[in-house]
Amino acid sequence: KAGVTQTPRYLIKTRGQQVTLSCSPISGHRSVSWYQQTPGQGLQFLFEYFSETQRNKGNFPGRFSGRQFSNSRSEMNVSTLELGDSALYLCASSLAPTYGGGRDFGAGTRLSVL
């Protein structure tokens, strides 16, 4: 089966710009969650979407937003980029938010903010 696909793999932006990251889940998976990975803070949960609705949200400012489409694909948007937003952004999919079998992760999008 095809895995979780994230595009683009790399992005370079400047402070103040906005960026949109895309995630296509595994076929049949309806839950998509996003994580930020940095050397200092490690892996932190951003939010989770299921059936086009945000079900859970981590402790990130409102500049970080997302959405999910009817085909379960998800996008994450970061507005007014700051240097500290430089990170690896990982998308994960699962059958449902409550599924305890683990999440399947994509390879990530590396965002660099200059």
Next chain:
Amino acid sequence: AQTVTQSQPEMSVQEAETVTLSCTYDTSENNYYLFWYKQPPSRQMILVIRQEAYKQQNATENRFSVNFQKAAKSFSLKISDSQLGDTAMYFCAFMKHGTGGGADGLTFGKGTHLIIQP
């Protein structure tokens, strides 16, 4: 909120040896899931093994097994007959049962960098 602690930032062992990675967690929840994920240099996180807190039997997947001590809130990963391909970052993760993790999602430890030497 939950916390997950991995006290070994880096470990190095010889190929074919057995290695144990430590993980402790803190939670007031009674039902939850625990996971070990592997992140090789390619960056793709791969699920290695999972454990349901209400199951007393330790999970096993081929060369990978866990020692789950619920009362001690400990969840260590043992890798037997280690191989060069096991070289990666290993993350311990926690998820509350029934809510998809709620506002915490998956809570990860800081990771252990495991190096398998030839």
